[in-house]
Amino acid sequence: xxxxxxxxxxxxxxxxxxxxxxxxxxxxxxxxxxxxxxxxxxxxxxxxxxxxxxxxxxxxxxxxxxxxxxxxxxxxxxxxxxxxxxxxxxxxxxxxxxxxxxxxxxxxxxxxxxxxxxxxxxxxxxxxxxxxxxxxxxxxxxxxxxxxxxxxxxxxxxxxxxxxxxxxxxxxxxxxxxxxxxxxxxxxxxxxxxxxxxxxxxxxxxxxxxxxxxxxxxxxxxxxxxxxxxxxxxxxxxxxxxxxxxxxxxxxxxxxxxxxxxxxxxxxxxxxxxxxxxxxxxxxxxxxxxxxxxxxxxxxxxxxxxxxxxxxxxxxxxxxxxxxxxxxxxxxxxxxxxxxxxxxxxxxxxxxxxxxxxxxxxxxxxxxxxxxxxxxxxxxxxxxxxxxxxxxxxxxxxxxxxxxxxxxxxxxxxxxxxxxxxxxxx
Amino acid sequence: xxxxxxxxxxxxxxxxxxxxxxxxxxxxxxxxxxxxxxxxxxxxxxxxxxxxxxxxxxxxxxxxxxxxxxxxxxxxxxxxxxxxxxxxxxxxxxxxxxxxxxxxxxxxxxxxxxxxxxxxxxxxxxxxxxxxxxxxxxxxxxxxxxxxxxxxxxxxxxxxxxxxxxxxxxxxxxxxxxxxxxxxxxxxxxxxxxxxxxxxxxxxxxxxxxxxxxxxxxxxxxxxxxxxxxxxxxxxxxxxxxxxxxxxxxxxxxxxxxxxxxxxxxxxxxxxxxxxxxxxxxxxxxxxxxxxxxxxxxxxxxxxxxxxxxxxxxxxxxxxxxxxxxxxxxxxxxxxxxxxxxxxxxxxxxxxxx
Numbered sequence: 001x002x003x004x005x006x007x008x009x010x011x012x013x014x015x016x017x018x019x020x021x022x023x024x025x026x027x028x029x030x031x032x033x034x035x036x037x038x039x040x041x042x043x044x045x046x047x048x049x050x051x052x053x054x055x056x057x058x059x060x061x062x063x064x065x066x067x068x069x070x071x072x073x074x075x076x077x078x079x080x081x082x083x084x085x086x087x088x089x090x091x092x093x094x095x096x097x098x099x100x101x102x103x104x105x106x107x108x109x110x111x112x113x114x115x116x117x118x119x120x121x122x123x124x125x126x127x128x129x130x131x132x133x134x135x136x137x138x139x140x141x142x143x144x145x146x147x148x149x150x151x152x153x154x155x156x157x158x159x160x161x162x163x164x165x166x167x168x169x170x171x172x173x174x175x176x177x178x179x180x181x182x183x184x185x186x187x188x189x190x191x192x193x194x195x196x197x198x199x200x201x202x203x204x205x206x207x208x209x210x211x212x213x214x215x216x217x218x219x220x221x222x223x224x225x226x227x228x229x230x231x232x233x234x235x236x237x238x239x240x241x242x243x244x245x246x247x248x249x250x251x252x253x254x255x256x257x258x259x260x261x262x263x264x265x266x267x268x269x270x271x272x273x274x275x276x277x278x279x280x281x282x283x284x285x286x287x288x289x290x291x292x293x294x295x296x297x298x299x300x301x302x303x304x305x306x307x308x309x310x311x312x313x314x315x316x317x318x319x320x321x322x323x324x325x326x327x328x329x330x331x332x333x334x335x336x337x338x339x340x341x342x343x344x345x346x347x348x349x350x351x352x353x354x355x356x357x358x359x360x361x362x363x364x365x366x367x368x369x370x371x372x373x374x375x376x377x378x379x380x381x382x383x384x385x386x387x388x389x390x391x392x393x394x395x396x397x398x399x400x401x402x403x404x405x406x407x408x409x410x411x412x413x414x415x416x417x418x419x420x421x422x423x424x425x426x
Numbered sequence: 427x428x429x430x431x432x433x434x435x436x437x438x439x440x441x442x443x444x445x446x447x448x449x450x451x452x453x454x455x456x457x458x459x460x461x462x463x464x465x466x467x468x469x470x471x472x473x474x475x476x477x478x479x480x481x482x483x484x485x486x487x488x489x490x491x492x493x494x495x496x497x498x499x500x501x502x503x504x505x506x507x508x509x510x511x512x513x514x515x516x517x518x519x520x521x522x523x524x525x526x527x528x529x530x531x532x533x534x535x536x537x538x539x540x541x542x543x544x545x546x547x548x549x550x551x552x553x554x555x556x557x558x559x560x561x562x563x564x565x566x567x568x569x570x571x572x573x574x575x576x577x578x579x580x581x582x583x584x585x586x587x588x589x590x591x592x593x594x595x596x597x598x599x600x601x602x603x604x605x606x607x608x609x610x611x612x613x614x615x616x617x618x619x620x621x622x623x624x625x626x627x628x629x630x631x632x633x634x635x636x637x638x639x640x641x642x643x644x645x646x647x648x649x650x651x652x653x654x655x656x657x658x659x660x661x662x663x664x665x666x667x668x669x670x671x672x673x674x675x676x677x678x679x680x681x682x683x684x685x686x687x688x689x690x691x692x693x694x695x696x697x698x699x700x701x702x703x704x705x706x707x708x709x710x711x712x713x714x715x716x717x718x719x720x721x722x723x724x725x726x727x728x729x730x731x732x733x734x735x736x737x738x739x740x741x742x743x744x745x746x747x748x749x750x751x752x753x754x755x756x757x758x759x760x761x762x763x764x765x766x767x768x769x770x771x772x773x774x775x776x777x778x779x780x
Contacts, residue, residue, distance in 0.1 A: 035713070038754035038771040039729050040471060041619065142465055154711040154729050156657065156675035156693040171460030184463075240659055240677075250465035363459030366449040 002317060003326055009314035016307055019300055020347035023193035024354045033196045037248050039151035046076040047131040047150055050123055052116050052206075053081055056137035057089040059254070063137055064097045064104065072146040079104045080126050081137075084119035085111070090137075116205070117228035121221040130213060136206040138254045140168065148249035149209045159214035159241025160232065162191065163207035163249035172257050177367055178374035179255040179262070184355035185348070191245045199297035200237060201245035205229030206253070214241045227272020230302075234280040237298060240289055263381045270305040270385035277302040308382035348375070472602040472619035472769060476566045476584030479529075482507055483549050486531060490551060494533035501527065510546075512536075519544055535569070538562060538577075547581075554585075556595075564599070573597075589620075593780075611762060612780040619769040621750065625760050625778050656692075666690060668703070675710065684708060686721070702726065704739070718755070720744075728752060728768065738764055 493513030540557030656674035668685030693710030728751025750768030
């Protein structure tokens with residue numbers, strides 16, 4: 001029994017290892033698909049930019065100012081800051097901008113279910129356009145970003161678009177430097193490889209857009225979801241809509257600067273992702289409307305946060321089996337185990353190194369060995385999240401509570417002359 | 427031996443473990459690459475290089491005017507840019523006259539002599555003509571520009587007026603004009619942008635391009651491309667029969683063919699090829715994962731994206747004067763007599779049928 005479980009664990013680890021290598025090698029050596037990147041001239045449609053803001057007094061002014069300066073026809077751009085039950089100065093700051101710029105149409109939400117999906121669901125009442133772009137309040141869009149995110153919607157099959165997020169507060173701490181590398185791997189390699197291979201790029205919930213008719217078709221935002229982005233990706237996919245990833249639609253974000261914040265963030269992501277997995281894994285695997293590679297990638301993407309506990313279980317089983325003297329298998333198993341310990345462990349790091357190279361980073365790649373530390377923290381966090389969810393299932397303890405990621409920014413970044421993306425506008 | 431063996435083993439193991447971590451700790455301490463990654467700074471407009479060049483040369487314009495008034499040639503340096511200001515109208519682009527400069531500013535209407543190679547950027551305050559076989563690195567012209575037979579621009583060319591490319595000429599980077607661009611047979615290009623781009627066997631006379639009569643019946647707005655039109659999902663090929671009209675978007679896993687004279691009021695997405703037959707029209711965008719062919723006298727509002735190649739037959743029209751659009755593909759081949767409003771992006775090769 002234990003041996004069978006160990007072999008299954010090993011098989012899963014090998015599959016995900018192969019996946020990492022496949023994506024990385026594709027990104028390094030295959031033809032890159034950027035089908036919408038050249039659309040610079042077009043009859044740009046009317047759009048609404050929705051900004052999700054819950055207690056964002058430190059950052060909300062930055063994004064409002066940045067959006068007022070973007071290179072998009074002003075008469076076709078509506079800005080809707082969604083002040084979701086804020087108890088700080090968020091409302092006051094937004095209203096100050098509304099006085100100066102009446103085309104900002106605020107949505108002050110004073111009650112209702114907590115969570116981003118619930119807030120977005122309520123805010124859709126104000127949206128009159130077919131294309132909706134979503135930003136979290138701590139993001140700082142560059143001048144060209146809006147056009148880059150809208151361009152894929154000229155493809156009638158595209159239901160959602162995802163841009164690339166780039167950490168802004170990289171140099172602050174060891175954690176921010178780790179997250180910078182991790183984000184590079186996730187976007188520069190993972191997301192772009194999925195785009196190249198016609199697989200399932202993931203809608204990420206911010207620096208993103210959604211087609212309103214597609215959203216309406218699938219029943220709107222799912223307020224019961226902890227990860228409305230993953231949830232939306234799969235509901236669109238199953239309804240025949242595609243998510244497009246735009247690697248060159250880049251936007252700065254603020255990453256967590258303290259480990260407790262990071263742990264809470266990744267635990268929320270893990271729980272939301274696992275929640276989506278239970279809802280959509282079977283439907284994705286059995287969907288007749290998807291290609292086999294979409295189904296395979298869709299299922300593996302849903303299981304990605306489960307690999308933490310799987311790895312922990314694998315390690316524990318390996319120790320138990322070793323000390324109980326159980327023969328762990330024939331040559332193939334030993335070979336798989338050997339391959340994993342020599343290569344598999346490093347697949348994710350290979351991916352990050354490739355991403356750093358593609359980004360043209362020179363020195364930061366030296367930090368790669370330290371990402372092992374961040375990896376360990378993530379491993380423990382997602383395993384803990386999975387355990388809590390399992391407890392919820394076994395003992396009926398509901399633990400699906402949405403926690404906002406705390407911001408570290410204390411001053412506006414738009415006044416920072418060193419900010420590369422905004423040099424042009426100042 | 428036995429006493430220091432374990433210590434040595436521990437020390438060696440610790441050293442081996444520390445080896446890969448040492449550069450990491452060094453970088454963590456020194457922070458040599460700790461700035462945020464640089465994200466896209468501009469909108470990717472075709473005119474970006476020309477605008478940047480213009481802004482660098484702006485302070486020299488009064489001096490160029492002075493040179494013109496005095497009919498003289500002056501060398502000048504500003505912010506590290508070495509420029510040659512030419513106020514004479516008989517400048518002949520000899521290597522001795524040019525010398526080690528990065529830019530030449532020309533005050534008078536100028537003809538780059540046939541066969542001449544100019545390896546610096548040009549600023550022309552008036553009209554500019556490249557003689558047959560001439561090669562220029564890059565040029566910004568306030569007046570009209572003509573590229574004579576087999577001449578070429580290596581990086582970018584922008585005109586505040588119009589640009590004519592005669593037979594066999596080429597712009598190997600970005601080509602843009604604020605009025606119109608006329609491309610003759612066998613011309614080659616990569617990226618072209620103007621309110622109006624025409625292709626012709628012969629070069630039209632000035633003013634003739636803008637006065638061309640619009641093709642009747644294609645006045646629908648390209649906002650179909652981002653509308654909530656009804657979706658028709660098709661497994662396999664899709665054919666809209668000749669002469670018929672369909673409202674809605676077509677998404678097909680096979681080839682999409684719009685029959686002769688048919689009209690699609692919506693957009694197209696095909697996993698394979700797209701064929702728009704003669705006299706047909708599409709009032710939205712066209713996205714093909716392989717190639718796209720637009721037949722004679724066809725119309726598309728755009729944008730048009732085909733991952734492998736686009737072929738546009740004669741007398742077709744893409745975009746509208748008030749709704750310019752984009753054609754993007756690895757290769758773009760256009761026949762004579764077409765009219766395009768907006769931008770053509772040929773990532774590998776763009777050409778006009780000879």
